[in-house]
Amino acid sequence: MLTIFYDGHxxxxxxxxxxxxxxxxxNQLQLxxxxxxxxxxxxxxxxxxxADKLLHGQLSCGKILKGLDVxxxxxxxxxxxxxxxxxxxxxxxxxxxxxxxxxxRYRHPISAFVTGKPRCASCLKDRCDL
Numbered sequence: 385m386l387t388i389f390y391d392g393h394x395x396x397x398x399x400x401x402x403x404x405x406x407x408x409x410x411n412q413l414q415l416x417x418x419x420x421x422x423x424x425x426x427x428x429x430x431x432x433x434x435a436d437k438l439l440h441g442q443l444s445c446g447k448i449l450k451g452l453d454v455x456x457x458x459x460x461x462x463x464x465x466x467x468x469x470x471x472x473x474x475x476x477x478x479x480x481x482x483x484x485x486x487x488x489r490y491r492h493p494i495s496a497f498v499t500g501k502p503r504c505a506s507c508l509k510d511r512c513d514l
Contacts, residue, residue, distance in 0.1 A: 385413075385414065387441060388413060388439070390417060391435075392417030397491065404462055410461075412462065418430070418432040419432070430442075451488070453472070455468070455484075456469060
């Protein structure tokens with residue numbers, strides 16, 4: 385079991401989580417929006433500010449994963465995108481992680497460009513921080 389703590393205000397992030405949810409036929413994933421009401425109470429050990437900077441995940445044993453480790457494991461658990469495991473190979477891992485950190489930092493403008501949806505398109509007006 386992998387719990388993924390994702391940014392529900394990001395259209396790309398939300399789309400990926402919806403796809404993962406639709407492919408998770410064996411209930412291997414638990415998807416948690418870091419902006420959801422009660423998140424801090426439900427997961428006090430996860431800092432939503434840090435999880436907003438870089439994707440966080442947690443294994444059932446309690447181990448915390450971050451970044452591409454979460455993404456690659458999630459796709460492995462649903463049996464798709466097997467090529468992504470190459471991103472965890474030693475030399476490739478270094479460069480893939482650097483690229484992922486850049487993507488994570490600029491995911492909102494990238495998402496707006498790719499999807500045409502601004503950051504707050506998926507959040508409620510009273511929870512919007514823009």
